[in-house]
Amino acid sequence: MSNILIICKKELKSYFSSPIAYLLLAMFAVIFGFFFWNILGYFVVMGMRQQMTGQAMPMNINEMIIRPLLANISVIGLFLLPLITMRLFAEEKRAGTIELLMTSPVTDLEILLGKWLSAVIMYTALLLVSGLNFVFLFAYGQPDWRPLAVGILGLILQGAGILAIGTFISTLTRNQIIAGAATFGVSLLLWVMEWVSGYETATWAKVLAYLSIVNHFESFSKGVLDTKDVIYYLSVIFFGLFLTARSLDSLRWRA
Amino acid sequence: MIKVDGLTKRYARMVAVDHISFEIGKGQIVGFLGPNGAGKTTTMRILTCYMPATEGTAEVAGFDVLEQPLEVKKRIGYLPENPPLYPEMEVGEYLEFVGRLKGISSNEIAHRVNEVSERCNVADVSKKLIHKLSKGYKQRVGLAQAIIHNPDVLILDEPTSGLDPKQIMETRDLIKSLAGDHTIILSTHIMQEVEATCEKVMIIAKGKLVASDTVSNLTRQRQGSEAISVVVEARNEDVLDNVAVLRKLEQVSGVSRVVTREPKEGKLTFEVESLSGRNVRGDLARAVVESGWNLTELKAISANLEDIFLQLTNAGSEATKQ
Numbered sequence: 001m002s003n004i005l006i007i008c009k010k011e012l013k014s015y016f017s018s019p020i021a022y023l024l025l026a027m028f029a030v031i032f033g034f035f036f037w038n039i040l041g042y043f044v045v046m047g048m049r050q051q052m053t054g055q056a057m058p059m060n061i062n063e064m065i066i067r068p069l070l071a072n073i074s075v076i077g078l079f080l081l082p083l084i085t086m087r088l089f090a091e092e093k094r095a096g097t098i099e100l101l102m103t104s105p106v107t108d109l110e111i112l113l114g115k116w117l118s119a120v121i122m123y124t125a126l127l128l129v130s131g132l133n134f135v136f137l138f139a140y141g142q143p144d145w146r147p148l149a150v151g152i153l154g155l156i157l158q159g160a161g162i163l164a165i166g167t168f169i170s171t172l173t174r175n176q177i178i179a180g181a182a183t184f185g186v187s188l189l190l191w192v193m194e195w196v197s198g199y200e201t202a203t204w205a206k207v208l209a210y211l212s213i214v215n216h217f218e219s220f221s222k223g224v225l226d227t228k229d230v231i232y233y234l235s236v237i238f239f240g241l242f243l244t245a246r247s248l249d250s251l252r253w254r255a
Numbered sequence: 256m257i258k259v260d261g262l263t264k265r266y267a268r269m270v271a272v273d274h275i276s277f278e279i280g281k282g283q284i285v286g287f288l289g290p291n292g293a294g295k296t297t298t299m300r301i302l303t304c305y306m307p308a309t310e311g312t313a314e315v316a317g318f319d320v321l322e323q324p325l326e327v328k329k330r331i332g333y334l335p336e337n338p339p340l341y342p343e344m345e346v347g348e349y350l351e352f353v354g355r356l357k358g359i360s361s362n363e364i365a366h367r368v369n370e371v372s373e374r375c376n377v378a379d380v381s382k383k384l385i386h387k388l389s390k391g392y393k394q395r396v397g398l399a400q401a402i403i404h405n406p407d408v409l410i411l412d413e414p415t416s417g418l419d420p421k422q423i424m425e426t427r428d429l430i431k432s433l434a435g436d437h438t439i440i441l442s443t444h445i446m447q448e449v450e451a452t453c454e455k456v457m458i459i460a461k462g463k464l465v466a467s468d469t470v471s472n473l474t475r476q477r478q479g480s481e482a483i484s485v486v487v488e489a490r491n492e493d494v495l496d497n498v499a500v501l502r503k504l505e506q507v508s509g510v511s512r513v514v515t516r517e518p519k520e521g522k523l524t525f526e527v528e529s530l531s532g533r534n535v536r537g538d539l540a541r542a543v544v545e546s547g548w549n550l551t552e553l554k555a556i557s558a559n560l561e562d563i564f565l566q567l568t569n570a571g572s573e574a575t576k577q
Contacts, residue, residue: 006355010341017343100339100400103303104356105328252306 147223154220164240338397
């Protein structure tokens with residue numbers, strides 16, 4: 001356990017001692033800020049129009065602002081997550097420091113858990129930036145905090161799944177760009193796989209749709225904590241980390 | 256301390272290490288000598304549990320590298336050919352990370368970092384970023400990293416490559432000062448390095464162990480005979496007869512062969528080879544002086560490690576060709 005933390009701490013330090021963490025935080029803050037401004041603007045205009053026409057429609061902050069925002073974050077994540085994981089192993093392989101890790105008295109599992117954990121923490125830090133915007137919703141309205149909490153939990157689970165896959169892909173190459181691009185491609189595919197269910201009802205289409213990562217976020221964004229979807233994300237995490245462990249093992253044999 | 260038996264590493268198209276067996280006692284400094292690509296690094300990587308062997312076993316401090324890798328890793332300090340440094344870290348920070356990784360407790364870590372920084376002369380740069388260091392400093396940080404957990408066995412892959420002569424001297428002294436507490440294996444393709452630092456040398460060529468002995472034994476042997484250089488000068492103004500001297504030297508008992516070398520400034524130089532196990536130096540001196548010539552120089556030419564190395568590695572490559 002302590003070995004995992006030692007590695008995790010070192011990874012976090014290297015995120016924050018290079019520009020990458022700050023770049024990610026800034027990019028996320030700007031993009032999320034733009035979405036927030038758009039959605040809030042629409043909400044305000046709708047509210048004013050109702051007052052003028054005298055129609056009383058239900059104006060729910062959770063339904064009309066938080067839910068679409070959470071869905072937007074999960075899309076932004078698709079672009080940012082590969083940037084978090086691409087260096088994890090590729091850089092160690094390129095610099096030869098992988099030799100230090102693999103000849104130290106730590107297990108492969110501890111190495112990959114430490115690295116993956118640091119990536120999850122990095123992603124959670126991004127999500128915290130979005131908190132700056134949510135504070136305003138609570139200051140000027142009365143949204144329910146529970147659906148938001150469930151939504152953020154869903155984002156973290158979804159992110160952790162893609163990060164596990166990204167960690168695996170990073171073990172396959174010594175080139176960060178390749179690792180990042182491949183991770184982006186794989187997560188984009190996982191995203192759009194459910195489209196087949198739009199016109200096809202055969203079993204294979206259902207399976208693809210089930211495997212698609214975005215379908216399972218639906219319930220979280222509504223504020224519903226569904227065991228089925230939690231288990232899906234946990235399986236993705238497990239699968240990604242399992243592949244990473246196998247890949248590290250094969251690295252030894254092929255070295 | 257280290258026991259290797261029939262170690263083999265096979266790749267799809269080549270055999271990197273071919274049934275190597277050896278044993279290394281506690282506190283010894285052993286040099287792996289061999290041309291590039293001979294299998295030195297592969298052997299070291301197997302010993303450090305970086306990669307498994309295809310065949311054979313290796314034990315470090317009584318633990319098998321395949322069965323109990325964590326126990327082995329705890330007892331080994333390893334400096335790969337390119338020191339495994341994180342350029343974006345400070346030196347002190349890096350040593351602390353490695354130390355913690357190697358299992359040093361958080362109470363002890365600061366003390367250990369200071370100690371190895373002093374020992375490897377990197378204390379003055381502990382607040383510097385690693386990518387700003389010179390090659391010599393980087394190498395020393397790499398060495399500090401290898402000894403931070405006070406390992407029983409130290410494995411150094413070409414520890415002086417790329418350093419300037421002064422740094423090479425310093426690094427060799429440092430390595431020698433580490434012997435005794437640590438069993439050290441270092442690899443190199445530089446003969447002088449082994450002569451300067453190691454007690455025992457193992458010569459590896461084409462994945463095979465072609466010689467394994469102490470440095471002095473290896474240099475002394477050379478097929479058992481001794482080579483002596485004899486320089487003879489004419490007394491007074493006489494002209495010296497080359498052939499006469501040659502005859503005289505050949506008549507000395509125990510001499511197997513005499514070769515004439517280039518004469519220099521009127522002095523004649525001969526190289527005399529003795530039969531194995533015979534000490535002929537005294538007889539040679541007497542023979543020259545009794546004939547009325549001046550003997551200006553008489554010294555044994557010990558075969559240096561370089562000759563032996565070339566001899567053995569060539570023999571190795573011929574053997575694999577057949």
